[in-house]
Amino acid sequence: MYELTxxxxxxxxxxxxxxxxxxxxxxxxxxxxxxxxxxxRARRENDRVAVSLFVNPTQFxxxxxLERYPRDPERDLALLREAGADVAFSPAPEEIYPxxxxxxxNVEEVSLPLEGASRPGHFRGVATVVAKxxxxxxxxxxxxxxxxxxxxxxxxxxxxxxxxxxxxxxxATVREADGLAMSSRNAYLMPEERSKxxxxxxxxxxxxxxxxxxxxxxxxxxxxxxxxxDAGFGKVDYVEARHAETLAPLGSHDEPGRILAAAxxxxxxxxxxxxxxx
Amino acid sequence: MYELTxxxxxxxxxxxxxxxxxxxxxxxxxxxxxxxxxxxRARRENDRVAVSLFVNPTQFxxxxxLERYPRDPERDLALLREAGADVAFSPAPEEIYPxxxxxxxNVEEVSLPLEGASRPGHFRGVATVVAKxxxxxxxxxxxxxxxxxxxxxxxxxxxxxxxxxxxxxxxATVREADGLAMSSRNAYLMPEERSKxxxxxxxxxxxxxxxxxxxxxxxxxxxxxxxxxDAGFGKVDYVEARHAETLAPLGSHDEPGRILAAAxxxxxxxxxxxxxxx
Numbered sequence: 128m129y130e131l132t133x134x135x136x137x138x139x140x141x142x143x144x145x146x147x148x149x150x151x152x153x154x155x156x157x158x159x160x161x162x163x164x165x166x167x168r169a170r171r172e173n174d175r176v177a178v179s180l181f182v183n184p185t186q187f188x189x190x191x192x193l194e195r196y197p198r199d200p201e202r203d204l205a206l207l208r209e210a211g212a213d214v215a216f217s218p219a220p221e222e223i224y225p226x227x228x229x230x231x232x233n234v235e236e237v238s239l240p241l242e243g244a245s246r247p248g249h250f251r252g253v254a255t256v257v258a259k260x261x262x263x264x265x266x267x268x269x270x271x272x273x274x275x276x277x278x279x280x281x282x283x284x285x286x287x288x289x290x291x292x293x294x295x296x297x298x299a300t301v302r303e304a305d306g307l308a309m310s311s312r313n314a315y316l317m318p319e320e321r322s323k324x325x326x327x328x329x330x331x332x333x334x335x336x337x338x339x340x341x342x343x344x345x346x347x348x349x350x351x352x353x354x355x356x357d358a359g360f361g362k363v364d365y366v367e368a369r370h371a372e373t374l375a376p377l378g379s380h381d382e383p384g385r386i387l388a389a390a391x392x393x394x395x396x397x398x399x400x401x402x403x404x405x
Numbered sequence: 406m407y408e409l410t411x412x413x414x415x416x417x418x419x420x421x422x423x424x425x426x427x428x429x430x431x432x433x434x435x436x437x438x439x440x441x442x443x444x445x446r447a448r449r450e451n452d453r454v455a456v457s458l459f460v461n462p463t464q465f466x467x468x469x470x471l472e473r474y475p476r477d478p479e480r481d482l483a484l485l486r487e488a489g490a491d492v493a494f495s496p497a498p499e500e501i502y503p504x505x506x507x508x509x510x511n512v513e514e515v516s517l518p519l520e521g522a523s524r525p526g527h528f529r530g531v532a533t534v535v536a537k538x539x540x541x542x543x544x545x546x547x548x549x550x551x552x553x554x555x556x557x558x559x560x561x562x563x564x565x566x567x568x569x570x571x572x573x574x575x576x577a578t579v580r581e582a583d584g585l586a587m588s589s590r591n592a593y594l595m596p597e598e599r600s601k602x603x604x605x606x607x608x609x610x611x612x613x614x615x616x617x618x619x620x621x622x623x624x625x626x627x628x629x630x631x632x633x634x635d636a637g638f639g640k641v642d643y644v645e646a647r648h649a650e651t652l653a654p655l656g657s658h659d660e661p662g663r664i665l666a667a668a669x670x671x672x673x674x675x676x677x678x679x680x681x682x683x
Binding site for chain 1: 423505506507508509510511512513514515532533536537540541543562563566567568569570651
């Protein structure tokens with residue numbers, strides 16, 4: 128450091144200091160405070176911190192989404208230096224998916240609803256690239272934000288099912304002062320959209336509170352959906368109360384629950400989620 | 406040793422002697438000289454040898470095939486002691502696939518033809534269990550017989566694609582004196598079938614020779630198929646000349662080639678393959 132290194136170099140360093148524990152923070156770059164909270168958490172719990180910056184083509188549906196995904200590697204590197212990451216690497220797509228590549232990791236049930244229904248193949252791409260990054264770097268820990276809650280659930284399931292020897296740490300969503308979850312995709316919001324955006328968090332928080340107080344699940348979710356529409360969002364892909372681990376429909380008030388939502392606002396598709404307090 | 410141990414114990418021992426290299430021989434048990442050749446090869450190239458005995462349910466199509474698969478764990482253990490394996494473990498199906506398990510590894514193109522066409526889902530089961538065994542034990546090397554040639558190709562592809570840090574060693578098929586490839590499934594053959602069985606190897610060896618001498622590929626393969634039928638086999642699932650790595654149809658005499666065949670003989674479905682000499 129401080130420039131980008133290669134995965135081979137990360138592995139070499141990983142092997143060179145055997146005793147040290149490593150934390151990996153996999154990202155798609157265009158870093159914000161949410162990512163930096165992951166780096167900070169990794170820093171706190173490990174001797175070394177590696178950060179990957181890779182806009183993963185296999186998790187995008189439309190090629191246009193992939194191409195327009197925001198990128199700023201120089202700024203990312205400056206932020207990572209400041210945050211105290213030890214190494215950062217940004218592999219080329221053809222390094223991760225060389226000619227002849229044909230192996231994918233499929234996590235089944237937990238990948239199907241919600242984002243999986245809206246974005247077919249998305250979690251296959253996520254699981255595959257994360258498995259590869261884990262097996263390339265062999266970190267002791269890996270940090271993921273709760274913002275992409277279903278992604279976190281998919282990765283936890285994958286790691287358990289395939290016996291990948293990495294401990295997964297979920298880190299609470301970092302929010303703007305008005306509650307909007309930080310996301311690289313917020314960059315797509317026009318100013319007037321930005322002012323409407325916090326309504327998503329407010330609506331699902333309201334639903335979570337209502338349910339935790341014994342309120343009817345379907346009614347709470349329907350009310351949240353209504354509020355999101357009223358706030359000026361476009362298509363609401365889903366607002367759902369789900370089991371916090373399996374993401375199956377919430378069976379009773381006794382299960383650990385999560386409210387998850389996705390809705391379009393201008394050019395941005397925003398997602399968010401909150402725990403149902405118990 | 407010498408009794409069966411657990412995967413946790415293998416991992417513990419693996420970590421305890423850091424400097425030692427480990428070879429893993431994954432098997433479905435009911436061992437024969439083909440397996441023991443793998444153990445011997447592993448022995449020669451590693452400080453420690455672990456052998457797994459696991460009849461993997463996810464690679465069987467029909468439940469009956471799984472149930473009737475031959476088993477003899479006590480004999481296996483005696484053979485492994487004699488062959489010098491350091492540890493053997495035989496996990497229960499519910500240890501490998503606990504409740505809620507839902508993650509599978511799919512190797513695409515190379516899994517599709519030949520065995521993949523005859524046994525849908527077979528290689529998904531193979532790739533998944535082998536990935537799990539690798540990640541549980543983290544061996545330096547793993548040995549597989551060329552007898553299951555497509556399986557070897559699938560595993561090589563998986564390990565390369567997912568960056569699994571294990572070196573795959575393919576070991577030549579061990580044959581009976583009359584050329585029949587050793588296989589646990591030979592136990593299904595009645596005596597008169599057993600005497601017909603070597604015709605499979607003879608037929609594909611003839612085709613390989615003809616092609617290596619510049620003969621027409623389609624003609625050589627058709628002649629082999631004819632000979633297998635004439636020898637008294639039942640359904641011939643396939644006889645094919647394929648690229649030795651990708652298993653795509655053989656494009657020219659310059660590519661590394663392999664003849665692969667599968668045919669039914671009584672209750673046994675026999676498979677075999679040979680290199681096309683260059």
